[in-house]
Amino acid sequence: MNTVQLLYFARLRDVFGLHSETLTLPEGSAVADLIARLVARGGAFADELGGARVFRVAVNQEMARPDDPIPAGAEVAIFPPVTGG
Amino acid sequence: MNTVQLLYFARLRDVFGLHSETLTLPEGSAVADLIARLVARGGAFADELGGARVFRVAVNQEMARPDDPIPAGAEVAIFPPVTGG
């Protein structure tokens, strides 16, 4: 099992009521596996990550896609589309 | 006859050796008529205004075309393509 540090930002942090958490994931897990696990919690996680709403995932501070692998010890951030500038 | 004030700028002023001059033109003359008259002088005027070289004409400080009329008392400027900025 790999330990992963999860971070939430902006509106997602507010609706989850959570800044960060630590999870263990099976080795070889991809971004999509992590998301499926969070959606399985139901509630706000299912609403935000399991439906039509758009969100972004960064792995070790690089934008990631669903099939990107999550290395051991990774920092994985989940956040809404960005609105800076 | 109309009196017209002619101005030359930049390289054309240098090759003509002339900053300005006053001409009289028949009423109803257009820019092309003025140019034909200058070309008839021969020399640098024919070289610069009668051949393939590109030049611009402004009538009363507005860019003009060959068939634009020249009003009485007009200020007509002849100059090379611009190179500012």
Place this chain on the structure above:
Amino acid sequence: MARITIRVGPDDFDLGREYAALVADEADSGAVVAFVGRVRDLNLAQHVAVLELEHYPGMTEKALARIAADAAARWPLTAVTVVHRVGPLHPAEQIVLVLTASAHRHAAYDANAFIMDYLKTEAPFWKRESDGNTARWVDARDSDAEAMQRWLPDDAP
């Protein structure tokens, strides 16, 4: 190689000073383009009292540096500066500065617009508007995603 300067933080910036630092006395940069993004007074209700800019520390600097480097790889730039503020900002305050310098004006213009288009879609900043009573997160705009798309090759997915 273009000189690249990236700064993220709460402090305001001075356009004149950043420009002077960018080009100094060098005579290679015939064209400098600056973009300044500022807080507008419209959106939530009629009156935005405060715009809160949140970011993802660490990743923001990395994302901006990558975008600037991509621009410098694509256009012949002599120097790039990107400054982005975070924290509470009020109407008419400055949010973001992008400076691009090049020998050629179209390179400076295009690189500048490219950096802003990518910054708007790839750099992890989020805006929350508040009028004193209500606060709401600003939604991402489709027009920003479309603006970014125009820089992709025609055969991109």
Place this chain on the structure above:
Amino acid sequence: MARITIRVGPDDFDLGREYAALVADEADSGAVVAFVGRVRDLNLAQHVAVLELEHYPGMTEKALARIAADAAARWPLTAVTVVHRVGPLHPAEQIVLVLTASAHRHAAYDANAFIMDYLKTEAPFWKRESDGNTARWVDARDSDAEAMQRWLPDDAP
């Protein structure tokens, strides 16, 4: 209506000061784009000692005001400033400043590039380079005429 400021003369300009005067404290201009054109150190021989900028007094101001007004008719601008210097200028000195302010960044970018493209082809300024011994008039560039063409409607002659 956009506020339009045009200035032609020998004096140098200060980007920071012109920007501050353009937007002051108003919160309508969410996007400001600045272009600064500077004297480059290349062309005649390896070393331009001085670039002399001649103009057609009276017509220059009129041409710049018309170009700025055309830009303001085409894009939703809040303010435009154009400053163009004349007289002798040395490498790394500033030649021209164009500032465009709008609620929208693409309007500010496009209007700024439009003004520069037209200024380069329609405003009566001429450059003469001198290295101390030889002087020569700078030739107009086809690329500037082409850059201006892209703003014309597709069915223009």
